[in-house]
Amino acid sequence: MEALFIYLIKSSGLIVLFYLAYFLMLRKETFFNSNRWFLLAGLITSVLLPFVFITKIIWIEPTTTPINWSNVTMPNYTPEKTFEDYLPMLTTLTYGIGILLLLGKFAFDFYSLNAVLKGKSIQQQADFKFIDTKENVAPFSYFNTIVYNSALYTASELENILEHEKVHSEQNHTIDVLISRLFCIVFWFNPFIWLYKKAILQNLEFIADSEATKKISDKKAYQITLLKITTHENCVAITNHFYQSLIKKRIVMLNKNQSKKWNSWKYALMLPVLVAFVFLFQIKTIAQEKTNENVSKNVLDVVTTINKNFSDEELKKKAEFFKKEFNCDLVFSEIERNSSNEITGITVNYNGNLYGNGTYKQHSTNTIKDIYIKYEGGKINISDAKIDAKIKNDKRTASSDKTLSIDKEIFINGEKVSQNDMDKLDPNEIERMDVNKKNNQQEIRIVTKKFHKTITENDIYIDGEKADKNELLQLDQNTIDKMDINKKEKTIHITTKNRTYIQEKNMPVPPVPPTPPVMKFNAPVAPAFPKAPKVPKGDPVNGDKKAWKEFEKKMEDYDAKMKKLEPQMEAFDKQMAEFDKQMEPFNKEMEAFDEKMKIFDKQMEEYQSNLDKENK
Structure with missing residues (x-):
């Protein structure tokens, strides 16, 4: 379970990074479709990147003197259980209960949706399925099915609503909604995932509004329709519905000037962040011990034994080993063997810049005694069984000095x-x-x-x-x-004692991001819209006619108030243009910061490369 919790923590951290990047740099841009893919890519990256590891292998020297573990007695005791011992189980239980509750809520929402759609008359038009219901619910779409109550709207209002829902259906926004809901179930403990989901749903509404107004001639009438729909309180979950509580933001985005294309560089800022995440948390260090044939030159003594049963191929490998490890030429010659192919005579010549030159011979009527070729103190020594006791004594002396290496x-x-x-x-x-x-x-x-x-x-x-x-x-x-x-x-x-300790040296220092400008005035605020009158229950034909007549009078007053707001909306657009103009120097500073981040990224690569070389 510890591995699962570590994975969830890493994924949650990435979700936070993507959300902050969107909130600080992208949410006010009109790149709605790009923002959609950025937010979805953030979720996908958050679940996949923690599985990506860079493996770094560190070769360590083998221990030439084996450790005798048999001398250590194993204590027999049972440790007392503390609260920390039960904490993993309690954490797992809490996490599982949260998932089960949210899965139950998810299933209930599907049941509620099915209750709304079940038994309704469907009209098929092109790729869309239309359901005209008599229930007082806000218009919504679910994949290619669009549900609405035509009795609550005029013909022009209904046209605006359907154009909006068609965009949701054509671009499969329901998939985004379902994905965000599933992430909320898995990462329910992370408060940022709920903000992330809200950002996804809000951006989908911006997309639908932007695309729908391209097909509608009267943009102001579309905005009035948005306000009228706010009176509906009944919305079906896990669907794209026309009603949103943040109507004001949608109207602001509809009237905002299109963002400049060069502002799209902001998406690239996540790349160095992800690279830093990998270098900080996704490097897996594996220590591997060198084999006996790769014993370090720092080892006090490397003893190679040659006995009477060595073949010519085995002698050749020994010569290659000494050439590779010590740059010493070891030549076996005058090899004599008996009928059993056992060595009865041999001459060994060695020649090395650091180890001197020498010749060793052993010839006998019987088989040769074991020959020891020993590297010690920077010199090569060759001896036979007559001084075998001296070699063993040297090993005991090295052990008593408690030393495995020169230092x-x-x-x-x-x-x-x-x-x-x-x-x-x-x-x-x-x-x-x-x-x-x-x-x-x-x-x-x-x-x-x-x-x-x-x-x-x-x-x-x-x-x-x-x-x-x-x-x-x-x-x-x-x-x-x-x-x-x-x-x-x-x-x-x-x-x-000296109040110092080991720290990382030569680590590159990341650049400091620019400070946002101090505006001469506050960010533009959209005018306060009047509250739309509440729609009476039922429909105009079969409902309360008196109530509907009063509603029509209130709507006339409401339309008149909205018309008076047009000059304020024009002034708001001018303020937004001035606001964007004052942000231009800051955007240029952010471009320079991006270039510094690229340099920092290269410095980090060089720094990591140097660390790898030092560890080899």
Whole structure:
């Protein structure tokens, strides 16, 4: 379940990034169709990108002296259960209950939709299915089905409504609605997904309004129809319906000047953000141990044994190994064998710039004794069974010095220890082991499971600054002056003797985005529209005729008030044009910022490449 929660957190983070990008840069632009695909791409990217990983392999040196784990006794105890142990189960249960409740609501909405459509007379026209219902519901579309109550509207109003719903149907906006609902079910705990859904539905209305007004001659009449429909309170869920609570925003967008095409560069700003997400969270580091044939040159002694049963091919491989690893020419010659193909005589010549020159011979009436070719202290030594005891003694001396390499340090949970301490460590208690090279010095850092759990559950502060667990693991405990652990606040405060600790060096600094301009006046505000009169129940023929007559008088007054607003609407359009003009310098600064982000992206690639080279 931990992997699932990590995935949900990463996806939720991407959803937040896409929503903020839309809200801050795109929501006021008239690129409605582009915004639609941007918002959908954001959802798709949010669920797929957490599965994409860049694998980085770090090769570590093998341990030449095996660790004897049998000396360690395993303690037999049962840890007490704490609230933290039950927290994952409670979190899973809460998340599952939320999904079940929302799935139930989703199913109920489908049932309500089916109740509205069931048993109704359908008129097929071209690719559309029209249902003229007698119920007092707001007009809506569901895929290619359009539902409306013709008795509530005049002929011109009905024409405006149908043109609007046809756009929803032709462009399959129902799919966007269903996708947003499903994301709300899965990510219900993320408050931004509900804002994201609202942005999708609102943008779909902008698209339908924009396309519908292209086919309608009277744009003002269309806006009045929008206001009239606001009196309907009955809307069917999981559908595209003509009524929206944000009618004012729709009218503002209808009257707004078209955005300039070069403003579309704003979509590209998400690319460096996504690249940064991958480099920060999607790099999987895999440590692999080199094979014996790739033993590092820093190892104290590499001993290769040649015995009487070696074939010519095996001798050839040994010569290739020494040439590759130590640039030493090793030549086997004067090879003699008996009837059993066992070696009875051999001559070994070696020649290397760093290791000197030499010749070793062994010839016998019987088979040869084992030959040891040893790399030690930067020199090649060849010996036979007569000094085998000396080689074994050298190994015991190296072990007693607790040294595996020419210069190696071992740390367990940040504390410097000896080779003997590492040999006594239970392998089942190891959470992580890192091998680093610094200036010809090899460093082994081991973290136990118990210590890893402690640093994971607490916030870490080193010399007053918050640090991550990697910085704590890199800290030498010999430099620690004081450590305070607060179990209640779950914090670890560390004070070092020199008040310094290891930090990342040469990391590129990202550019600072420009500050939005201070306007000479506030953003233009659309005029306050009068409230449309409420439509009487029923229809004009069979309903309350007196109420309908009063409604017609109120609508005349309403139309007169709307006509008086036309000069204010013209003034609003001029203010919007001035507002866009003042935003032009800021838009240019954003273009320069985008170029700096491209440079920063290249610097990050070089920085990551250098890190990879250092870790090899």
